[in-house]
Amino acid sequence: MSTTDPVTPPVQERPEWEALAQHREAMASETIRDLFAADPQRAEALTVDDNDLVVDFSKNIVTGETIGLLTDLARAVGLPQRIDDMFTGKPINTTEHRSVLHVALRASRDDSIVVDGTDVVPEVHEVLDRMGDFADSIRDGSFTGHTGKRIRSVVNIGIGGSDLGPAMAFEALAAYSDRDLTMKFVSNVDGADIDEALRGLDPQETLFIVCSKTFTTLETLTNARTARDWLLDSLTDEAAIGKHFVAVSTNAEKVAEFGIDTANMFGFWDWVGGRYSMDSAVGLSLMVAIGRDQFSDMLSGFRAMDTHFRTAPLDRNLPVLLGLIGIWYNNFWNAETQAVLPYSQYLNRFPAYLQQLEMESNGKSVDLEGRTVDGQTGAISWGQPGTNGQHAFFQLIHQGTKMIPSDFIGYLTPVREVGDHHLLLMANMFAQTEALAFGKTLDEVLESGVDVDVAPHRVFPGNRPTTTILAPTLTPFVLGQLVALYEHKVFTQGTVWGINSFDQWGVELGKVLATRIADDLSAGDDADLDHDASTSAAIRRFREANR
Numbered sequence: 001m002s003t004t005d006p007v008t009p010p011v012q013e014r015p016e017w018e019a020l021a022q023h024r025e026a027m028a029s030e031t032i033r034d035l036f037a038a039d040p041q042r043a044e045a046l047t048v049d050d051n052d053l054v055v056d057f058s059k060n061i062v063t064g065e066t067i068g069l070l071t072d073l074a075r076a077v078g079l080p081q082r083i084d085d086m087f088t089g090k091p092i093n094t095t096e097h098r099s100v101l102h103v104a105l106r107a108s109r110d111d112s113i114v115v116d117g118t119d120v121v122p123e124v125h126e127v128l129d130r131m132g133d134f135a136d137s138i139r140d141g142s143f144t145g146h147t148g149k150r151i152r153s154v155v156n157i158g159i160g161g162s163d164l165g166p167a168m169a170f171e172a173l174a175a176y177s178d179r180d181l182t183m184k185f186v187s188n189v190d191g192a193d194i195d196e197a198l199r200g201l202d203p204q205e206t207l208f209i210v211c212s213k214t215f216t217t218l219e220t221l222t223n224a225r226t227a228r229d230w231l232l233d234s235l236t237d238e239a240a241i242g243k244h245f246v247a248v249s250t251n252a253e254k255v256a257e258f259g260i261d262t263a264n265m266f267g268f269w270d271w272v273g274g275r276y277s278m279d280s281a282v283g284l285s286l287m288v289a290i291g292r293d294q295f296s297d298m299l300s301g302f303r304a305m306d307t308h309f310r311t312a313p314l315d316r317n318l319p320v321l322l323g324l325i326g327i328w329y330n331n332f333w334n335a336e337t338q339a340v341l342p343y344s345q346y347l348n349r350f351p352a353y354l355q356q357l358e359m360e361s362n363g364k365s366v367d368l369e370g371r372t373v374d375g376q377t378g379a380i381s382w383g384q385p386g387t388n389g390q391h392a393f394f395q396l397i398h399q400g401t402k403m404i405p406s407d408f409i410g411y412l413t414p415v416r417e418v419g420d421h422h423l424l425l426m427a428n429m430f431a432q433t434e435a436l437a438f439g440k441t442l443d444e445v446l447e448s449g450v451d452v453d454v455a456p457h458r459v460f461p462g463n464r465p466t467t468t469i470l471a472p473t474l475t476p477f478v479l480g481q482l483v484a485l486y487e488h489k490v491f492t493q494g495t496v497w498g499i500n501s502f503d504q505w506g507v508e509l510g511k512v513l514a515t516r517i518a519d520d521l522s523a524g525d526d527a528d529l530d531h532d533a534s535t536s537a538a539i540r541r542f543r544e545a546n547r
């Protein structure tokens with residue numbers, strides 16, 4: 001920022017923020033129950049659909065006025081301009097001086113997005129085409145390992161954005177995958193992860209995809225080295241590396257240094273953040289599993305949501321509404337966490353995927369002007385698939401003292417019919433959102449014949465906000481739409497809070513200290529330690545145990 005640039009006021013100093021704070025006071029005595037009773041059109045008015053997604057916001061503590069005030073705020077902070085800046089490649093990741101162009105990863109072949117004088121879309125499609133050819137050759141058996149055997153197991157080695165996206169999407173789309181291929185995802189530096197993953201695999205039939213944007217990540221390189229040793233233990237010939245290792249990275253130099261031929265590297269670009277990269281070459285393992293056509297359908301789903309985000313009016317814009325309603329609870333109702341509850345076993349990993357997307361993006365306390373933020377930013381994001389959560393933590397959501405706004409995600413028809421399971425699954429999902437919104441009053445409890453002394457314990461206060469997201473079924477297209485919905489939600493929120501959703505400096509200090517402590521752990525018993533007393537004691541205990 002130059003000294004002549006106008007200073008953007010903190011969002012909390014804007015009149016639109018104050019208007020929301022006053023509206024919150026007025027809403028204090030409203031209940032979802034009353035809002036529904038007062039307006040028979042409410043469900044319809046607060047439901048927005050786009051392509052395969054229908055999102056019902058009506059079970060939130062909002063009115064038309066709330067949405068109006070929230071969208072006024074979004075306009076005041078310049079959200080439409082920021083969206084345009086992102087889609088046109090402006091360097092909005094200011095702390096890393098980069099464009100933010102994950103939307104280019106799903107651009108159509110005939111689109112054009114110019115960054116620093118270069119149209120990036122042809123490069124994106126060149127990599128997609130190479131990935132497609134490679135995936136085809138694994139799937140049809142024309143690519144063989146060092147001893148001529150067909151590849152039957154694929155192990156993705158990566159962490160964070162180089163793991164969570166492809167691992168989540170592989171599980172989500174398992175029904176569309178080639179069941180003859182065994183897919184594994186190794187991320188943790190805990191040796192148990194790779195040790196368990198490699199059990200039962202035949203090195204002659206195993207391909208490793210080493211996925212790392214930087215190719216400097218300790219966990220990934222350690223796992224990749226262990227994988228290489230495992231392979232060479234059995235195949236003995238260094239030349240085997242070329243047939244059993246490929247890399248996905250932006251860093252050709254480090255890939256070569258590790259010993260993978262850059263001819264076997266699939267590239268991406270520094271304008272793709274790790275947590276926004278599952279539709280880049282980082283999705284190679286997914287593409288091998290589901291094939292290039294289904295991967296392309298997934299990209300179409302992403303693209304459909306991109307178009308919606310860019311063109312829909314703010315008050316009918318799914319990511320904008322999801323983001324703004326999240327801010328309503330986070331900043332005006334003091335909700336500290338938000339739950340994402342997919343009623344789909346296939347979406348088992350979706351909450352974990354969203355944790356990185358949301359919390360690494362918006363877990364910031366310094367704004368774009370370099371000031372400490374005044375108020376809350378990113379909410380804690382968590383969840384489990386239904387119905388499992390119902391038998392674990394739902395008690396607290398229904399009757400606890402905390403407000404936990406929750407997104408419920410479900411499908412009208414199952415990917416594969418199994419008896420009446422799907423009907424029961426969805427009955428539970430709909431029942432939960434109904435119970436959370438409308439609860440059960442003391443009078444209703446007493447009317448049902450419950451003893452007076454137990455009755456207070458059987459009351460459900462209701463007024464617990466939920467958003468319901470429905471799709472016809474879980475397809476690659478729907479998954480793409482869903483992921484892009486949350487990507488753009490995160491961007492909407494970051495824009496309102498005035499923070500950079502695309503850097504992650506907060507992960508650095510721990511990495512530096514871990515490197516230093518690794519040296520301390522392997523040094524002799526008497527080597528000096530320069531840490532606080534607690535950390536030094538832990539290091540000594542470790543040394544003693546590993547003497």
Ligand code: F6P
Pocket residue numbers: 159160161162211212213214215216217220274275360504507
């Ligand atoms: O430590 C956090 C992080 O940098 C994430 O942002 C990223 O997704 C992950 O590590 C993995 O990084 P890389 O792909 O460079 O190995």
